[in-house]
Amino acid sequence: MEMVAAPSLTVLLALVAGWMTLGLAGLIRPHHVGLVGRALFPLGALIGLGVALVGLAALRPDRLAEQLVLPLGLPDLPFHLRLDALSGFFLLLQGAVGAGISIFAAGYFRAGEGTAPGLLCLQYHVFLASMVLVVVADDAYFFMVAWETMALSSYFLVTTQHRIPEIRRAGFLYLLIAHVGAISILLSFGVLQGGSWKFTFDAMRGPTLSPAWATVAFLLALVGFGAKAGLVPLHVWLPEAHPAAPSPVSALMSGLMLKTAVYGVLRVSFDLLHSGLWWWGALVLAIGLFTGLFGVVFAAVQTDMKRLLAYSSIENVGLIFSGIGLAILFRAFDLRLFAALALSAALIHTLNHAFFKSLLFLATGSVLHATGERNLGKLGGLIRRMPWVAVLALVGTLAIAGLPPLNGFVSEWLLLQAFLSTPRIPQPFVNMLIPLGAAALALTAALSAYVMVKFYGVIFLGQPREPALMKAHDAGRLQRLGLVWLAAGCVVLGAFPQLALTATAGITRAAVGDAVRMGSWAFVAPLAPGQASYSGVLLWVGILGVVAVTFVLVRRLYHGRVRRTAPWDCGDPWQTPRMQDTAEGFGQPIRHIFGSAFRIDRELPSPWDSAPRYRVQIEDRIWRALYLPLGRGVQRLADAVAVIQGGRLAIYLLYAFLTLIALLVFVL
């Protein structure tokens, strides 16, 4: 049977099964941290590497898609699996990043409040496994099963500390939105199967739907996957759930799970719906850009480091989706090369974000362990106490800030290149509006640098804001290993972007029928050599070279004498740590400039009070504008409906009577 035909899928299934067994093994001795931490999680990391290799193998250009059918599932709809370039890319992402996170987690989880480590291990590996299955599922039912299993396992991981009400609330909101999104995806599949009653993706690729139905399917899918990805206005769960979860889980959710939503959108809009209307692209582009700007602006005013990262995830998802939107737009006008460029940009940013966002979340995890603090206002100066974490976090910070020569810059560069190609679009309004889009993109990128300076500066630099921080300790060996792995990923992808670019070639060829030009070993020149080129590795060489040379020269020609004294600070004699900018202070310009975006309530100290306190709370307008009214509306309806159950028997009989009469009239 097909088993033979699909070697790598078989291997993949074996790996997944391995994860499952690891998880179950955790249940043998749920409270034994040594077993779980020292044995199971590292093994899980190894399996992750295996998954990455399978993905890599699937990315080879000459590779055809593998298919496999399992004897499970619904009677007429057994589980179908399929491994093509797109799934391969995401497998690579999940495997590589997941491995790093698992290693870190091995050193992170410890017994104590909340779920037992063993159970945690089970949920964790089920989560990983379900994500892998999502990207190889090849029929609607299996996809949905894997998809919801993913949501469910992550929900249990989020609510590990279920005794804390906020965390319960976060988990509830998360699962609710995830579920509604899932139903919407399901309906989209219902449209896609086009009356063939076959829910395999193969069957869906076949029929070309009428534009109206196709639009319905696309929009439903966009809503469903957008809810998972955190597109505004479906983002509200994200800043609640990510901080609530243990840091490795936040890393998984932000780095891997959000990406499955990206995968879903790509699968539906480029594979199942093989043609699209141009305004879909415009819509996705607009939503993406707005989400990006929204996310980064809110990230800038956060005071909780994990919330800050969560909002920055929203931003990056926005950037990814703007890339996807551009790709759809270009495809609609049959500008294949540019579509390929935009798509590659989106994919590469997906990969990059997985690396640096997980890195940063894990770093916050170490900080959390070392200090027990999540509030930026109580951190600071940790670079001296925990150098390892600080240095590795710096890499992540620079990467996510989109600075050359790290990987974050590459994808933004590609995205801007794609934007620059938009004048080719034969649609006056669109290419009039695109410049604004490019502007928004640029603003977002610049703001993310602002956010990251705040993030890094307040946590690691300056003077410790609390005396307790002096006792902070650096991360353990396993944690370091995980961080190093991810940081290395950022550096390598920054130095050799063409690796990632070649990886996406197969995907874009399948999706839009073209791939970007590869350039040479050192250079990236996606469109044409003379037109735009970038070389990460040479930039590295250049900067390091110049720095080294300058350093040596300065030492040689002059001297390296250094005197340590108290900071000068314009001769201001007494300085306390409280004099440095707080997180709120650092966010102040943003509050000033984008004031209309927030709902701010502030407590300003009066000139007379002896112990002046300043408190500011930033709220999301969308929550108040959309979700609270929704909740209130449902409540009101529920109250109205409750009247029906009024408790009086005569009235109940009356209902029955009237129903009878009504039906009789109906049939009359």
Added chain:
Amino acid sequence: MTAAPLVRQAAEVVLAMSLAPLFIGWIAQCRAWLQNRSAPPLLQPWRTLRKLFWKDATLAEHASPLFRLTPYVLFGTMVLAAAIIPTVATNLPFAWVADAIALVGLFATARVFISLAAMDIGTAFGTLGARREMMVGFLAEPALLMVFFNAFLISGSTALPSVVERLAAPPFIIYPSLAFAGVAFVMVLLAENARLPIDNPATHLELTMIHEAMVLEYSARHLALVEWASALKLFNYACLGFALFVPWGLASRDSGPGAVLVAVVALLLKLGAAGAVLALVETVSAKLRIFRAPEFLAMAFLLAVLGLLVHLLLGA
């Protein structure tokens, strides 16, 4: 590839490094003259640098390695930028390593590093300066990108050499969009290089300062590198302006040493003029309140976008 291009590259970098402080000096002179003060000598910045290099460095006791590394990074990025921007000739090997967008990225890297360094000591002034620098930065960077986009749309390329050659190539065409872009560019330049009306390079101990507040804790060779880097930054911006708006006179790919000489002369003339103009602008304009800065830069940003729209509308 042969050694010749590398030599040319090196020569150009050295030229930039040596001219940058002089350019600062020249602006100072012009300002002095415009304000009827006796001008400092042209070489003053060079002297300052030399003096600073010889001094003993003083560091705050809890300064982290990042703090000590930053000046070198700043200097490195700026030198690299100088290597990318075509100041004299367009056929530079390194120019292909990073295009204009990457150049903006480089500037951003420098900005981030200096801000981090400023926060490292954890003094009131440092963090305040860092915050303001980043604010100006995130407003200026998009504007700068938009300015570039104008040129990109005309030349259909983001690689500076191609841009320059396309713009400089005869016949001479007037691009109305570039007019908008030019104004925007000047505004960005002022903001990015801590000039009036955003920042005042001449002041200290003032709650309004930005750049100076960040480098307060630096001394001796570190300070020297920082200052030199900022001089280079200004120089780079100036050269960028030349490349985009008055690209004439640069030596193109296939031109002999004669052309190079012409180019150098042209560069000097341009620098002279630019310095004078800068000085004039700085003299006539008063320092803005820090929260006027967003408006100022938003204006620049909008001008640039307007330029884009004009270009798309007129197709030129």
Added chain:
Amino acid sequence: MVPPPSFTAQLLNLFAAGLLLISFAMLSQRRTRSLILLFGLQGAILVASTTLVAYSAGLRHLYFSAGLTLVLKVCLLPWILLRLVDRLEAQWDSEPLINIPTTMLIGVGLVIFAFGLAQPISALATTITRNTLGIALAIILLAFVMMITRRKAVTQVMGFLAMENGLFFAATSATYGMPMVVELGIALDVLVGVFILGIFFFQIREQFESLDLQHLENLKEE
């Protein structure tokens, strides 16, 4: 020998009219005792009509069901109910939820509706008792209204039983009765039902000190 079908039909229609009349009377009646008596009377007429149908159509099993009805609805149920009422001192029903004239008006409307509904059907009935279906339907609907408007448990049950009568009438007159097994089953169910109701009455009494349905309005969505 056999009387002309037309005459039987007329008689049957007469009975039917009587039943309808009685259900109107029940609808307007406030005293529980007389309600029960009326119910007995209704049962009696039912028996008469059933025997008539049985005789005219010569169906043996209808005699059985007539007998069953006689025992159950004319003797047993009224007797039980009367005893209950005496034991529970529940002779008087308080003012119904809707006042009597309005109820009457609604009743008339329902009768018209029922007839209108039954018209096309009875047209294709094969039996001599074609027109009675509409009346049966009317009786059922009237009983329904009665259950809705009454406040005391006992009277509500009376309504229930009246409805049951209507059903029985429909069964016998329109279709010459259901098969025997079914008849027995139905009768059994009704009997058991009434017994359970009796138990209920006492339990409700001991819990609420009255059979007033207002006490039974606590379970609701607050």
Added chain:
Amino acid sequence: MELLLVLGVPLLGAVVLALFGARRHAAEVNALMSFGTLVSAAMLVLRVIRHGPMLVWHEQFFIDPFNVFLVALTAFVGFTTALFSRPYMRIEEHNGRITPGRLRLYHSMYQLFMAAMLLALLTNNMGLLWVAMEAATLSTVLLVSLYRTRASLEAAWKYFILCGVGIAQALFGTILLYFAAEGLLGGEGMAALLWTRLDAIKGQLEPTVLGLAFVFLLVGYGTKVGLAPLHNWLPDAHAEGPTPVSAVLSGLLLNVALYAVVRCKVLVEGSIQHLPGRMLMGFGLLSAILAAFFLWRQGDIKRLFAYSSIEHMGIVTFAFGMGGPVANFAALLHMTVHSLTKSAIFFAAGHASQTAGTQRIDGIRGLLVLSPTMGWGLMLGALAILGLPPFGVFASEFLILTTAMRDHPWATPILLTALGVAFAAIFGRVQAMVFGEIEGRPLSHSPALLPVFAHLAIVLMLGVYMPPALAEWYRLAARLIG
């Protein structure tokens, strides 16, 4: 033979328990009898699988895939519920809520109820069907009022009156059916009441009469299905009766009533094409959406899940209304998984409320900490009933929703709203009960959580793997319903 056993065992049980129900081992006897029923039902199933549909006893009984699978389901859930009721009732007795005398009543009525439902399922005679339904009502009325509290009496009274009136309508509907058929099949004997006969000639039946008949039958049996707005008895009866009774009411009685409705629909659709389907869809949607909003403001754990039953019955009814092989298949599957899951939930919820000493949701907290198995049982059950994969409920909802999306797109927003609101309502409450700080004390007898996980395991299996035999069986049934 098997048939005799299936009907006889529970009847025997009823008698035996009526006589000795107060003894110490009554509960075990109860479980034993239910087990006997299960075994004989299994034999019957095997027989049907081997020899196909069968007509016995002068066609009085008719077993086809449609009802035989319901028989198996009923017997199974009846058995597990008996297992569960053993410790549950012991605890109730220990808490002094009921006396041994009442226990006797409880056990015998339980068996009687089983017998009635099985009869309703197996009979081929529409009249007997009606009788059996009425019998089921009467037996459960006594079960609902078992505690003799004001609330339980009120609930039982409403249940009795509403269902009694409803069932009366059903009878009138049956009479009309008979009336329509006797012209063709002759009044003699019961041919005109036999479903198989009617099914054979359904094409020729008079549409107007059938229309009327269907209305009465739908209102009548629909009252027992709990279709809004005829549902008012349901939450009260579920909340005030003993939990095992709630379990069988939700898990079985509703199914049986729906079974009756569907049988009638099949007949009526012979001469009227779309009307019945439309009515069912309308009722289904209305029930689903109303129930969802009722869920939103529930304070009582058993009422909560009672309303969720209304919602799911609505969904199933909607699916039957849509008709067609896929929808019917999905509806049957949904009936199965719903009754399994819902009874499991009631088991867990019953023990939970015993632990907390209250049915108020805000009185139940931290089950996960107090008793992990109970907590997980409730949590997983709730997740399953909310249609989260890989549980089987999702499988059926998947099919129903996709079908609706293709054939009746206008209905999907309503379903989407209903499912979303229901999810928010139920999940929020369950989470609050399962998680959080501890409240409550351990139980006097060890709770029976085996049934809970047994049911959930089956539901889980149906979600990821359906035995081919079962699937084939569903397909046959779906085809029968047409």
